Structures are given as C-alpha cells and as structure tokens.
Amino acid sequence: MGNVPTREEASAGRRASSFSYEHRAMGHRPSHPFSPPSMDGASLRKKMKGKDKDRKEKRRLKEEHAYNLIVRHTENVDGGFLAPYGTYRSNLDYDTNIVRNLIIDRRIAPFYTPLQDFEDDWSDEKLLEILRSLPLHAPLTEDSLALEPEDEDDHRLHSSNGSFRRKDNQKFKQTMAKKTAEWQQEAQRLQDRDRHIAKRSLGAVGNNIALDIPSDDLLLLLYRRASECPICFLYYPQFFNISRCCIQPICTECFVQIKRLDPHPPHDEEGNEQLDTNGEPETLISEPARCPFCASIDFGITYVPPPFRTGINAIPPSEFRSAITTIEELDENAIEDDAPDSSTTTIITESKSKARAKKSYSIDPTVLLDQGRHRRNSLPPNSPSVITTDTIRADWVGKLASAKSKLARRSATASAIHATSLITEEEHISNSQRRALRAARQNDEIHELEERMIEEALRLSLMENRDEVQRRRASAPESRT
Amino acid sequence: MSQLPKRIIKESQRLISDPVPGITAVPHEDNLRYFQVTIQGPKESPYQDGLFKLELYLPDDYPMVAPKVRFLTKIYHPNIDRLGRICLDVLKKNWSPALQIRTILLSIQALLSAPNPDDPLSNEVAEHWKRDEQDAIATAKEYTKLYATEQ
Ligand SMILES: [Zn+2]
Numbered sequence A: 001m002g003n004v005p006t007r008e009e010a011s012a013g014r015r016a017s018s019f020s021y022e023h024r025a026m027g028h029r030p031s032h033p034f035s036p037p038s039m040d041g042a043s044l045r046k047k048m049k050g051k052d053k054d055r056k057e058k059r060r061l062k063e064e065h066a067y068n069l070i071v072r073h074t075e076n077v078d079g080g081f082l083a084p085y086g087t088y089r090s091n092l093d094y095d096t097n098i099v100r101n102l103i104i105d106r107r108i109a110p111f112y113t114p115l116q117d118f119e120d121d122w123s124d125e126k127l128l129e130i131l132r133s134l135p136l137h138a139p140l141t142e143d144s145l146a147l148e149p150e151d152e153d154d155h156r157l158h159s160s161n162g163s164f165r166r167k168d169n170q171k172f173k174q175t176m177a178k179k180t181a182e183w184q185q186e187a188q189r190l191q192d193r194d195r196h197i198a199k200r201s202l203g204a205v206g207n208n209i210a211l212d213i214p215s216d217d218l219l220l221l222l223y224r225r226a227s228e229c230p231i232c233f234l235y236y237p238q239f240f241n242i243s244r245c246c247i248q249p250i251c252t253e254c255f256v257q258i259k260r261l262d263p264h265p266p267h268d269e270e271g272n273e274q275l276d277t278n279g280e281p282e283t284l285i286s287e288p289a290r291c292p293f294c295a296s297i298d299f300g301i302t303y304v305p306p307p308f309r310t311g312i313n314a315i316p317p318s319e320f321r322s323a324i325t326t327i328e329e330l331d332e333n334a335i336e337d338d339a340p341d342s343s344t345t346t347i348i349t350e351s352k353s354k355a356r357a358k359k360s361y362s363i364d365p366t367v368l369l370d371q372g373r374h375r376r377n378s379l380p381p382n383s384p385s386v387i388t389t390d391t392i393r394a395d396w397v398g399k400l401a402s403a404k405s406k407l408a409r410r411s412a413t414a415s416a417i418h419a420t421s422l423i424t425e426e427e428h429i430s431n432s433q434r435r436a437l438r439a440a441r442q443n444d445e446i447h448e449l450e451e452r453m454i455e456e457a458l459r460l461s462l463m464e465n466r467d468e469v470q471r472r473r474a475s476a477p478e479s480r481t
Numbered sequence B: 001m002s003q004l005p006k007r008i009i010k011e012s013q014r015l016i017s018d019p020v021p022g023i024t025a026v027p028h029e030d031n032l033r034y035f036q037v038t039i040q041g042p043k044e045s046p047y048q049d050g051l052f053k054l055e056l057y058l059p060d061d062y063p064m065v066a067p068k069v070r071f072l073t074k075i076y077h078p079n080i081d082r083l084g085r086i087c088l089d090v091l092k093k094n095w096s097p098a099l100q101i102r103t104i105l106l107s108i109q110a111l112l113s114a115p116n117p118d119d120p121l122s123n124e125v126a127e128h129w130k131r132d133e134q135d136a137i138a139t140a141k142e143y144t145k146l147y148a149t150e151q
C-alpha cells in the first residue's frame, strides 16, 4: 500500500497473530490491510485517472470485500462475529464495512455461528461440546467455489472487448475463490490453535493467551435458550434483530440477504431481470425492499444488544463469567464431581476469578429472559435506531442510474440497427438518418464516460461517508474500556 | 451446491410429519431440491375430484428466490397456461423468504378455488371465462375428468 502504517495499523497487524488484546481494551476498532489511505477528492480523482487504475481499484475493492467476508475469531462482539458463517453463497454484495461497523456499534446483531440442530433437553456438557467445535465457516464444497454468482458488470463492460477481458475476469474470480478458501482455512487454523491453548491452560488464571476463546459461561448464556430464525431455520442466541414493522426476529445472515429488486419498469409484474429495450429509461424504478413477514415497504430492523459486552470495545470473551454461579454452587459442584486434588485447586482459582468477575461485570441471566423483544410497537423506517436494507446497500442509487444508462444505450443501439437496415433497403440515406446513426455511435462512447462518472461519484460519496463515520467515531466517547 | 441447507431439510421433514390436507410433496431421491407434488381439486370447484400432479424445484438461492412450480397435469384455468406455468403473485414479485413450500402449495390450491380471469396467463381461457363463465367451468370440469382422474 506504500503508506507508513500508523500505530493502530501496526497493532492491527499484530492482531492477526492474535496474542495481544490491549488494542481492543484501548477501544480501538479492528482495521485491516485493505484500509485505503485517506485522500481528498481532488487527489483521488487524479489517482483514478486511466482505465487500468480504475480496474485495479475495482479489484482492490472486490478483494477487500472478500477479505471482509472472512470470519476471524479474534474479531468478536458479544460472542458473535463480523462476517457471515456462510449459510448463503450468493447475494453477499452488501457493504461489508458498514455492516462490520454496525455490529461493533451493537446496532445490529453480530453474525453468530448457527447451530444446525438444537434440543432444549441437551445437557450443558453436550451443548458445550458441540459449541466448542463449531467451525467458523460453513464447509466449502468444490462446486460452491465455482458457484460465484455472475457479475453483470463484467458482461456489460467487456462483451464488446472480446473474450480477453472476460477470460481475465474469470481468472480473477478463480484467484479470489482460491484466496477465500485459503483465508478461511487460515482463520480456522488460528481458532483451532487458540482453542487448543484455552483447553490446555484451563484455570491458569492470569496466563491466558487465548483471550478470544469464549468462556463456557458465555457459550451457555448465549446458546442455552437458542431459538430458530424464521427464515433460515437455524438456531441462534436469542439476541435477534427485530423487524421494525411487525416485531419479528431475523438473524443477521438472513437480514443482509434482503435487498431491493433490480431496477425495473413500473408495473413489471414478472420482476424481469432482462430489461426491455423498448422501455423508457427514465421510467425505470427501484423500490425499497419489503418486510419478508408483513410486506411493509422499507424493510428495517432494530437490535437490542445483550446486557453484557464482550470482544471489541469490551472485556475478552474468555473472561466472561455469569454472576449466577455463586460460591455455594461451586462448592456443590466440587462435591458432586468428587474431584481429585488437582482439579480442586482449579476450582478454587476459578472461584476466585469468578468472585472477581462478579464484582466487575456481574450479570443476572434472569434479566435476559425476554431480552431480545423489548420493543412492542412498530417504528418508522427513518427512526434513528432502525437499520434498513438500504443502509447496508447504499449503492442502489448508482445501480438505478447505471440501469437507466444501460437501457438508454440499448435503445440507441436498436435505433442504429434500424437506421442501418434502412440503408441497405433503400440504398440511400437521408441526412436525418445519417445524424441518427452517428449519434447512436457516439452514444456508446458517451455511455462509457457516463458510467465512469457514476462510478467515481459513488466512490467519492463512499469516501465521504467513511470520513463522516470516522469523524463521528473520533468525537464520540468510547463506551467502555 | 451439494450440501442441502437445513431449511430445505426441515421443510421436507415437516411436509411429511405434518402434511397439508389434500396436498402431498415428496422430494426426489436423486435430487432433494426437486419435489413431486399432488394437489386435490378443491370441493365446489370445477377441479373437484381431480388429482393434479405438479413439479416443484427449489433454486440454489431459495428461500431468497421463490420455488419454481408447474402443473404437469393438463388443466383448464385462466391463470395456468398450456405448459402448466402458474400466474401467482407469491411465486413472482410477492415472494418472501418467510413463505414456504407449504404456503405456496396452499396458495395454488386456493387459486383453483378462485380463478382470476382479470389477471390471466392463458388469454384464451380467460376470454372464455369472461365471455361465458358457465361454459368455461364446464370445459374445466371436462378437462378434470379427462386428465386429472384415475381411470
Ligand atoms: Zn436466519
């Protein structure tokens, strides 16, 4: 990237190898190697000049996006993560930076690892055994790598430039798929390593280097009362996002799937993906997504975070202790377990740490009982606590504009073809037809120019948005250290 | 995608353990996203006493996109065309991931009870329906007897 890393970036680099926690205790957000250097509009424009650089920048963004979709156990919030488990393989084109920050701000639920099955009568031991070995990602299959959805941009931009560009893009996609698989494996390797360390050093208080492995208390508190998401049918901790309109729960992985339909002509019953060349570009519309449960327009959710905090901007998940575990209960356990000497020592150290834990961050799990569903009334989409599908896919304006110009170009091409056929038919051409033909040809170039302008405008507004978020963050007091 | 999402497994199980009256849906052995469906013609409809075969397919993006459903049995209905394709809002723009195979099949059953010639897929049939409803219903009954009843 060429710029001198700041202190935060340096510490974030260490973070990847995960033996340090202090940066988080200091309230820093995770950053990663793709954070772009800050830049003002003018120098950005200069930098973006030239198609090659433009394409490079596009690919860098795609790579950043793919990297942001990797679950890393070191990036955890209240026992969940910043990236999806992988229940869905497509429609992942949401703004990963926005979603990561919303999770860190506890404004939407983190991506919790789902349980495929769950029974109320499972013993704690059984539940813990399952939870401790859950993978970070849904297993990748051979063909899921190839199933990467077609990017319509690639077709549009390169169909005219022959197969070279398309092949090049195909190659890039394959490289990205391979990289994703490698990143996932690496993330899993690091979690496995830390899990191993946590298991070995159980009870070795003050010497815990596997800080990101959640305590049993945390796991049980989260999953003991797991419930089913009504869309994916998977089991999650009860801290769900709640639809703003009809107060229904929805997991974050399902929420990020819901988006506007592609721009379409009004009254298009079929919701056709293929645009009609005869349509009027200006009439294309893009409607906000509807609630999957009650069909209200402008789907949005609110989220009431659990009454405890672990992970980013809070205590390490390994240090979380439930207050309900009293000293008396521990004694009972000790008797029941008929524990040999070594583990008795463990329990005593445990109980000390629990007593300490109780003092500093005590939680009474009974207050959690109906936690997720605090809200009883609907909220309007513009309510400050509501996160809508447009919040996390702010690019819909650009998509609409580009669909319009695409349609405009198509109908221009259509009339050019019409004009050409007139030439052959009548063997002569009127001045007005000549003009139409020339205009249509120019239209192609104008279109490309237009497209580049839209892209740049989008990029600028994204940068602005990022700056704004950073400003807001800098001025806001850190909630907890 | 070789791995079947949990949702599809659970929906399949629930369709068997808690079946909808008048409807069966059985996943194909070789492809668990492909269902063979039967719907009994609703009482007091021109399709009464008929048993209609359909096929239902869950695309890769299900439940974010609607299932694909088609009548295999010939049927005379203004919202179902000659190829068995169905004009039903919940299969198209009003699909929601909170709907299920079960709810879709119920909607199709309801469509048999309440044909809607104002939103047709099969124009000829719709015209017939609007011109002479009694005669159209008679044809629908004939079709039911001819194609949807075991001889
Ligand atoms: Zn879900």
Ligand SMILES: [Zn+2]
Residues within 6 Å of the ligand: A243, A244, A245, A246, A247, A291, A292, A293, A294, A295, A296
């Ligand atoms: Zn709703």
